[in-house]
Amino acid sequence: MLNQIAASEDLVFFRPHQFLTRENERPDALFDIVEGWACRHRLLSDGRRQITALYLPGDLCDPLWSLTSTCNEPVVALTNIRATRRTLNVADGYILDRQKGFSTRLAESVERQSNWLVSLGRKTAVERLAHLLLELFERMRRAGLAYGQQCALPLTQMDIADATGLTAVHVNRTLQSMRSKGVLELHSKWLRIPDLGALRDLAALGPNDAV
Amino acid sequence: MLNQIAASEDLVFFRPHQFLTRENERPDALFDIVEGWACRHRLLSDGRRQITALYLPGDLCDPLWSLTSTCNEPVVALTNIRATRRTLNVADGYILDRQKGFSTRLAESVERQSNWLVSLGRKTAVERLAHLLLELFERMRRAGLAYGQQCALPLTQMDIADATGLTAVHVNRTLQSMRSKGVLELHSKWLRIPDLGALRDLAALGPNDAV
DNA sequence: CGAGAATTTGAATCTCTTCAATCTGCGTGG
DNA sequence: CCACGCAGATTGAAGAGATTCAAATTCTCG
Numbered sequence: 485m486l487n488q489i490a491a492s493e494d495l496v497f498f499r500p501h502q503f504l505t506r507e508n509e510r511p512d513a514l515f516d517i518v519e520g521w522a523c524r525h526r527l528l529s530d531g532r533r534q535i536t537a538l539y540l541p542g543d544l545c546d547p548l549w550s551l552t553s554t555c556n557e558p559v560v561a562l563t564n565i566r567a568t569r570r571t572l573n574v575a576d577g578y579i580l581d582r583q584k585g586f587s588t589r590l591a592e593s594v595e596r597q598s599n600w601l602v603s604l605g606r607k608t609a610v611e612r613l614a615h616l617l618l619e620l621f622e623r624m625r626r627a628g629l630a631y632g633q634q635c636a637l638p639l640t641q642m643d644i645a646d647a648t649g650l651t652a653v654h655v656n657r658t659l660q661s662m663r664s665k666g667v668l669e670l671h672s673k674w675l676r677i678p679d680l681g682a683l684r685d686l687a688a689l690g691p692n693d694a695v
Numbered sequence: 696m697l698n699q700i701a702a703s704e705d706l707v708f709f710r711p712h713q714f715l716t717r718e719n720e721r722p723d724a725l726f727d728i729v730e731g732w733a734c735r736h737r738l739l740s741d742g743r744r745q746i747t748a749l750y751l752p753g754d755l756c757d758p759l760w761s762l763t764s765t766c767n768e769p770v771v772a773l774t775n776i777r778a779t780r781r782t783l784n785v786a787d788g789y790i791l792d793r794q795k796g797f798s799t800r801l802a803e804s805v806e807r808q809s810n811w812l813v814s815l816g817r818k819t820a821v822e823r824l825a826h827l828l829l830e831l832f833e834r835m836r837r838a839g840l841a842y843g844q845q846c847a848l849p850l851t852q853m854d855i856a857d858a859t860g861l862t863a864v865h866v867n868r869t870l871q872s873m874r875s876k877g878v879l880e881l882h883s884k885w886l887r888i889p890d891l892g893a894l895r896d897l898a899a900l901g902p903n904d905a906v
Numbered sequence: 907c908g909a910g911a912a913t914t915t916g917a918a919t920c921t922c923t924t925c926a927a928t929c930t931g932c933g934t935g936g
Numbered sequence: 937c938c939a940c941g942c943a944g945a946t947t948g949a950a951g952a953g954a955t956t957c958a959a960a961t962t963c964t965c966g
Contacts, residue, residue, distance in 0.1 A: 534817045
């Protein structure tokens with residue numbers, strides 16, 4: 485508790501819908517998310533939205549920023565967020581690689597993006613939802629934030645829709661059918677997965693695919 | 696011509712459908728593609744395929760390999776390929792960053808993946824095709840392989856379908872309708888774009904989006 | 907308790923898929 | 937030189953999955 489005094493100098497807070505980074509901005513720091521969720525997304529001119537990444541507690545936001553000169557996708561808070569700010573040395577690309585676990589996080593982030601690509605390109609609604617919820621549960625579990633078979637999931641159905649490339653209405657109906665089959669419970673921002681194996685089967689993952 | 700003798704020691708060739716890297720393999724070298732096209736893809740158990748990256752002449756294949764311990768997506772030649780092999784120092788992640796333009800290529804590759812995510816998640820068939828063909832033309836142009844408004848495009852409609860998340864049949868019909876509207880010509884592996892601006896409008900790109 | 911946000915429901919519609927069959931271009935072997 | 941075979945492209949008809957729009961209901965939070 486005592487050393488939080490020193491750490492608190494780097495603590496930053498965001499409210500839902502607040503930008504962590506805007507489009508065409510050069511981020512000068514990364515955020516280590518302590519609490520809350522955020523997303524990176526893209527808006528089309530007619531309002532269609534695609535979420536391209538989700539950030540959970542424990543995630544670095546965003547590992548990709550070390551690579552690009554400007555950030556062409558805004559990052560927005562989905563909930564209240566508490567994060568620690570880690571300054572980026574823009575002039576020197578190598579520094580980041582030496583930070584503990586940075587390279588691993590970047591790799592994970594890129595691999596996740598590739599998984600989503602497969603999901604959006606070739607999977608059905610049920611498969612996409614199974615995949616996404618499985619991924620999120622697994623990430624929460626690794627972050628030490630899963631309790632048995634359940635974890636927090638502070639996304640609206642609209643958010644889920646924009647992450648999976650579906651409409652909110654269709655997400656609603658598909659989740660209902662999955663609930664009725666007993667493969668998951670999801671209400672009041674709380675996810676429970678009675679049978680991980682069953683959900684994994686629904687997600688159409690290969691035996692080698694990590695979630 | 697004379698110094699090609701030395702360089703030729705690193706020259707490698709591939710035939711269509713040949714693997715540059717298999718799944719779960721640790722690549723020990725990158726390929727600088729001199730001639731021909733390749734793709735990275737993922738196969739679902741029931742045969743559905745999603746292409747997650749395309750490699751053109753001039754591309755490094757694959758920048759992402761420096762990040763991951765094993766490659767979980769196979770890379771396959773789509774045409775005859777001539778490439779130069781560049782050994783990877785696996786033990787040391789930093790070396791690669793110092794290679795000329797490496798970091799830039801990695802960033803481009805990641806950004807492209809993000810663009811595709813938006814395309815697959817939120818765009819219509821026409822928009823996806825416009826976007827893809829525009830991207831490929833632009834990349835060919837930058838590689839010095841475009842001639843006026845046209846360039847080679849050695850993909851089958853099946854390949855295009857697997858890159859855009861559509862079926863070959865639907866790609867065929869959509870391309871036909873685009874042809875009939877005069878926004879593009881595409882036959883015998885050759886692409887011509889009469890009006891880049893018109894195609895760009897069809898691609899639903901933001902004013903800031905690079906292709 | 908009231909108001910706005912999020913979820914749920916229904917009905918109609920549309921885009922894209924599926925399954926087959928046919929056609930075309932092209933290299934190979936007789 | 938032509939017939940064969942095969943991969944890719946094209947076409948048609950029917951159907952599935954997801955979208956759209958609008959309204960009603962429930963939730964959440966000040």
